[in-house]
Amino acid sequence: MGVIHVTDRAGQRHTLDAIEGWRVMEIIRDWGLPIEGLCGGACECATCHVFVAEEWMDKLFPPTEEEEDQLDTVVTKPSSRLSCQILWTPELDGLEVTLAPTGA
Numbered sequence: 794m795g796v797i798h799v800t801d802r803a804g805q806r807h808t809l810d811a812i813e814g815w816r817v818m819e820i821i822r823d824w825g826l827p828i829e830g831l832c833g834g835a836c837e838c839a840t841c842h843v844f845v846a847e848e849w850m851d852k853l854f855p856p857t858e859e860e861e862d863q864l865d866t867v868v869t870k871p872s873s874r875l876s877c878q879i880l881w882t883p884e885l886d887g888l889e890v891t892l893a894p895t896g897a
Contacts, residue, residue, distance in 0.1 A: 798890070809826075817890065846888075849888055850871075
Protein backbone atom coordinates (compact mmCIF):
# COMPACT_ATOMS: atom_id res chain seq x y z
CA MET A 794 0.00 0.00 0.00
CA GLY A 795 1.05 3.60 -0.57
CA VAL A 796 -0.52 7.04 -0.78
CA ILE A 797 -1.95 9.59 -3.16
CA HIS A 798 -2.03 13.28 -2.26
CA VAL A 799 -5.20 14.96 -3.52
CA THR A 800 -5.93 18.67 -3.41
CA ASP A 801 -9.67 19.27 -3.47
CA ARG A 802 -11.49 22.18 -5.13
CA ALA A 803 -11.32 24.20 -1.90
CA GLY A 804 -7.52 23.87 -1.86
CA GLN A 805 -7.36 21.37 1.01
CA ARG A 806 -4.76 18.62 0.64
CA HIS A 807 -5.72 15.05 1.54
CA THR A 808 -3.40 12.06 1.87
CA LEU A 809 -5.24 8.89 0.86
CA ASP A 810 -4.16 5.28 1.26
CA ALA A 811 -3.94 3.67 -2.19
CA ILE A 812 -4.26 0.05 -3.23
CA GLU A 813 -2.30 -1.41 -6.15
CA GLY A 814 -4.37 -2.00 -9.27
CA TRP A 815 -7.14 0.41 -8.30
CA ARG A 816 -7.98 3.34 -10.53
CA VAL A 817 -7.03 6.70 -9.02
CA MET A 818 -10.67 7.78 -9.55
CA GLU A 819 -11.88 4.83 -7.43
CA ILE A 820 -9.46 5.64 -4.63
CA ILE A 821 -10.49 9.30 -4.55
CA ARG A 822 -14.21 8.43 -4.71
CA ASP A 823 -13.99 5.70 -2.06
CA TRP A 824 -12.33 8.13 0.37
CA GLY A 825 -15.38 10.37 -0.01
CA LEU A 826 -13.86 13.24 -1.95
CA PRO A 827 -16.12 15.00 -4.48
CA ILE A 828 -15.23 13.26 -7.73
CA GLU A 829 -18.07 11.93 -9.84
CA GLY A 830 -16.72 9.29 -12.19
CA LEU A 831 -20.19 8.91 -13.71
CA CYS A 832 -19.13 6.28 -16.25
CA GLY A 833 -17.50 4.14 -13.56
CA GLY A 834 -14.09 4.17 -15.19
CA ALA A 835 -15.08 3.37 -18.78
CA CYS A 836 -13.48 6.53 -20.20
CA GLU A 837 -16.87 7.72 -21.45
CA CYS A 838 -17.14 11.01 -19.55
CA ALA A 839 -14.71 13.50 -18.07
CA THR A 840 -16.19 13.79 -14.58
CA CYS A 841 -13.01 12.39 -13.01
CA HIS A 842 -10.75 15.04 -14.57
CA VAL A 843 -7.68 15.88 -12.48
CA PHE A 844 -4.53 17.93 -12.86
CA VAL A 845 -1.42 15.82 -12.21
CA ALA A 846 1.56 17.53 -10.57
CA GLU A 847 4.17 18.24 -13.25
CA GLU A 848 6.85 16.08 -11.63
CA TRP A 849 4.56 13.02 -11.95
CA MET A 850 3.59 13.39 -15.61
CA ASP A 851 6.55 11.39 -16.95
CA LYS A 852 5.79 8.51 -14.56
CA LEU A 853 2.32 7.93 -16.07
CA PHE A 854 1.50 6.01 -19.21
CA PRO A 855 0.57 8.44 -21.98
CA PRO A 856 -3.15 9.04 -22.48
CA THR A 857 -4.90 6.89 -25.03
CA GLU A 858 -6.69 8.41 -28.00
CA GLU A 859 -9.97 7.62 -26.22
CA GLU A 860 -8.85 9.57 -23.13
CA GLU A 861 -7.67 12.49 -25.26
CA ASP A 862 -11.08 12.56 -26.98
CA GLN A 863 -12.80 12.85 -23.60
CA LEU A 864 -10.37 15.54 -22.42
CA ASP A 865 -11.32 17.52 -25.52
CA THR A 866 -14.78 17.97 -23.96
CA VAL A 867 -13.48 19.97 -20.96
CA VAL A 868 -11.16 22.89 -20.26
CA THR A 869 -7.72 21.35 -19.79
CA LYS A 870 -4.16 22.13 -18.81
CA PRO A 871 -1.05 20.31 -20.04
CA SER A 872 -1.25 18.21 -16.85
CA SER A 873 -4.88 17.13 -17.37
CA ARG A 874 -5.73 13.46 -17.10
CA LEU A 875 -8.79 11.35 -16.42
CA SER A 876 -8.17 9.72 -13.07
CA CYS A 877 -10.10 6.61 -14.18
CA GLN A 878 -7.31 5.97 -16.68
CA ILE A 879 -4.52 5.99 -14.09
CA LEU A 880 -3.99 2.64 -12.37
CA TRP A 881 -2.19 3.05 -9.09
CA THR A 882 1.06 1.08 -8.75
CA PRO A 883 3.80 1.23 -6.10
CA GLU A 884 5.82 3.39 -8.54
CA LEU A 885 3.13 6.05 -8.09
CA ASP A 886 3.48 6.18 -4.29
CA GLY A 887 3.12 9.84 -3.37
CA LEU A 888 1.30 10.82 -6.58
CA GLU A 889 0.00 14.41 -6.43
CA VAL A 890 -3.25 15.37 -8.16
CA THR A 891 -5.71 18.26 -7.94
CA LEU A 892 -9.41 17.86 -8.65
CA ALA A 893 -10.35 19.90 -11.71
CA PRO A 894 -13.18 22.39 -11.33
CA THR A 895 -16.63 20.94 -12.01
CA GLY A 896 -17.41 21.33 -15.69
CA ALA A 897 -13.72 21.88 -16.46
